[in-house]
Amino acid sequence: MPSRLINWFRFGSPQSFYPLAGRLVPWFTAIAVLTGAAGLWVGFFVAPTDAQQGEAYRIIFVHVPAAWMSMFLYVIMAFWAGVGLAFNTRLSAMMAHAIAPTGAMFTFLALWSGALWGRPTWGAYWVWDARLTSELVLFFLYLGYMALNAAIDDPRRADRAAAVLALVGVVNVPIIYFSVQWWNTLHQGASVSLTRAPSMAMTMLTGMLLMAIAFWMYGLAVVLARVRAIMLEREAHTDWARELKEVGQ
């Protein structure tokens, strides 16, 4: 017998992952609500006005965490799609499937909040610079993934076709992230990165990171809730799904 404490592969089966996800969702929801409320409070009432942009900069508290999530969720989605393609595991494809709508929502939020931020600061809602264009491409990749999944009736075939699209699209993520360094763009560079000190006041950073945690937790809660629904739908014929209390007869 293996000596490790938790057998991770056990949770790779829908049967044991379904109740685990169900137990986790309320916790993630609670943390999302708490950190979201704290983040908005810091963002609106504690963080100081910006010397350059005045109050308009406050959209950063939604815009930057949403943009982070849009890229991060795509990588996770492509990862699970790739695992599903390589190992033919049932749950991986369902995870990828469950992430897509939330990722698309965050991408839309980043684009929309960015437009509302761009008008008062740059003087334009939209410009075709490398950062904005590549983020728009990300949005279309999410939509394309969902459309392809929905267009093929056989779920296993749909998983495989959509997984290839997700994996092809993953090259766009580093392009989005590094676009502001590689090319001249109207979009400013990153204020927060792993390699150097953040170029923003401490309270502003605190508010932004709280919002980032809130978006993470929201993402986890929604994706797990959605993957539970997908599991029930796809595994409806199995004994474990039929025996669930909530399914009923």
Next chain:
Amino acid sequence: MKPRHKRLAIIVSGVALLGIAVALVLNAFQSNLVFFFSPTQVEAGEAPRDRAFRIGGLVREGSVKRGQQGLIVTFVVTDTAKDIPVAYSGSLPDLFREGKGVVAQGRLGTDGVFRATEVLAKHDENYMPPDAQHAIDQAQKAQKTVKVP
């Protein structure tokens, strides 16, 4: 090699090859992907002569002049090495300020004046409260006065 390991190898190498292909394509299109040209690039003749393009840089301190009538405004865009005079008629964004970043779209006239049809403000990624900005400005001013030419 198990079939699933083979599939994994195919996927990983496929994504890697695709990444290399995209990197090569982007490298080839490098010059078309820039959102704006700097004054140095324009002087070197890298910007298109016969069609509209964008220039970007800083608005030189003390160069903004507003016309007698209407909304005509002239200013100088600099990247500290080269300067380009810009003429523009229209409303400017709130963040348009001397010493700050700007991106202007338009055509370069034969007289060397860039006639802009659109002016956008480019701000940096630094966010700080006004008193912190004030302290930095004061420190820079002090540094300038201390420096002996």
